[in-house]
Amino acid sequence: MATSLGAEEATVEYREAGVDIEAADSAVARIAQIVARTFTERVASPIGGFGALYEIGGLGGARPTLVATTDGVGTKTEVARAGARYEGLGRDLVAMCVDDLVVTGATPLFFLDYLALGRVEPSLVALLVDAMAAALGEVGASLIGGEIAEHPGVLEPGQVDLAGFCVGIVDGDATLGSERVRAGDRVLGLRSPNLRSNGFSLVRRVYADVLEAVARGETGPLLADGRPLYDALIEPSVLYAPLVLEFARAGLLHAAAHVTGGGLAGNLVRVLPTGLGVEVKPWAWPEIFRRLADDGDVSLEAMRATFNLGIGMVLIAPPDAASALRERVPDAVDLGVVEASDEGVTWSTTVPS
Numbered sequence: 001m002a003t004s005l006g007a008e009e010a011t012v013e014y015r016e017a018g019v020d021i022e023a024a025d026s027a028v029a030r031i032a033q034i035v036a037r038t039f040t041e042r043v044a045s046p047i048g049g050f051g052a053l054y055e056i057g058g059l060g061g062a063r064p065t066l067v068a069t070t071d072g073v074g075t076k077t078e079v080a081r082a083g084a085r086y087e088g089l090g091r092d093l094v095a096m097c098v099d100d101l102v103v104t105g106a107t108p109l110f111f112l113d114y115l116a117l118g119r120v121e122p123s124l125v126a127l128l129v130d131a132m133a134a135a136l137g138e139v140g141a142s143l144i145g146g147e148i149a150e151h152p153g154v155l156e157p158g159q160v161d162l163a164g165f166c167v168g169i170v171d172g173d174a175t176l177g178s179e180r181v182r183a184g185d186r187v188l189g190l191r192s193p194n195l196r197s198n199g200f201s202l203v204r205r206v207y208a209d210v211l212e213a214v215a216r217g218e219t220g221p222l223l224a225d226g227r228p229l230y231d232a233l234i235e236p237s238v239l240y241a242p243l244v245l246e247f248a249r250a251g252l253l254h255a256a257a258h259v260t261g262g263g264l265a266g267n268l269v270r271v272l273p274t275g276l277g278v279e280v281k282p283w284a285w286p287e288i289f290r291r292l293a294d295d296g297d298v299s300l301e302a303m304r305a306t307f308n309l310g311i312g313m314v315l316i317a318p319p320d321a322a323s324a325l326r327e328r329v330p331d332a333v334d335l336g337v338v339e340a341s342d343e344g345v346t347w348s349t350t351v352p353s
Contacts, residue, residue: 061171088236090131192312206296277341
């Protein structure tokens with residue numbers, strides 16, 4: 001005869017299997033107020049429902065068009081775990097999704113996250129979500145929902161995986177992209193002092209011994225400025241969305257390319273129409289990239305195809321708008337000019353290392 005278990009017995013058995021429902025409930029309770037800080041008047045449902053509601057009436061101009069992006073933080077989470085330095089991962093997640101979104105000219109509206117953990121630790125969940133909320137606050141987007149999943153036996157305690165999903169809106173007549181790009185447009189780069197959250201499978205291979213040392217409580221090697229190399233690896237992403245939106249709304253951009261996996265060339269070519277190309281000028285790499293190339297004996301081709309090398313966002317602007325962009329961002333890098341070409345993106349010379 002089948003025997004039914006009481007709720008308490010079932011919970012105990014599930015906890016023994018590695019899933020702690022009470023910890024998950026505690027985590028949700030901790031983040032509820034953090035999430036609520038991001039709400040605008042358009043958020044039409046509280047945290048805790050099966051679906052999140054967001055009102056879009058009156059948004060988007062003459063041809064309101066929804067734009068959606070999704071991404072994750074990748075194996076930077078393992079670099080974070082080595083030193084128990086998780087505080088920047090929430091910002092990394094938002095940057096990967098929102099910076100993809102704004103290159104279309106879209107305004108971010110709302111965001112959802114998915115957190116998978118080997119063991120739900122409410123304080124860790126709160127740390128991750130607080131960083132997400134702070135980053136979303138910089139672009140006026142709401143964190144309207146998400147999921148916390150405990151994966152014992154698949155992930156170890158302290159292991160975490162993050163993914164996110166962002167929705168924005170743009171007037172279809174004002175969308176940025178390759179169809180606007182013309183010969184003569186100026187190509188400018190916005191600087192990134194760090195790796196953001198790309199290429200970390202290679203980073204972990206090159207610096208496996210450093211991460212083991214950090215996990216033992218050691219500082220590890222230092223950079224020329226005296227900072228631990230580990231700090232440079234774990235440094236959170238620059239969030240380019242506010243600047244890109246400012247320029248898009250001012251009519252200063254034809255297109256933009258978010259430099260993530262695939263490097264500058266692999267992402268810039270995505271916003272160049274057939275028959276146009278860019279011969280990219282050289283720029284100085286931040287030290288962390290020079291060290292990585294030297295320490296790992298990584299080829300120039302592999303560095304270019306894997307990392308941003310100090311340029312996290314590329315702007316393509318009409319000639320008469322380039323000076324206004326440089327005034328707003330004096331350290332923007334002059335990468336070249338859009339020209340007639342069937343070669344897409346090429347390199348004018350070896351990028352300084």
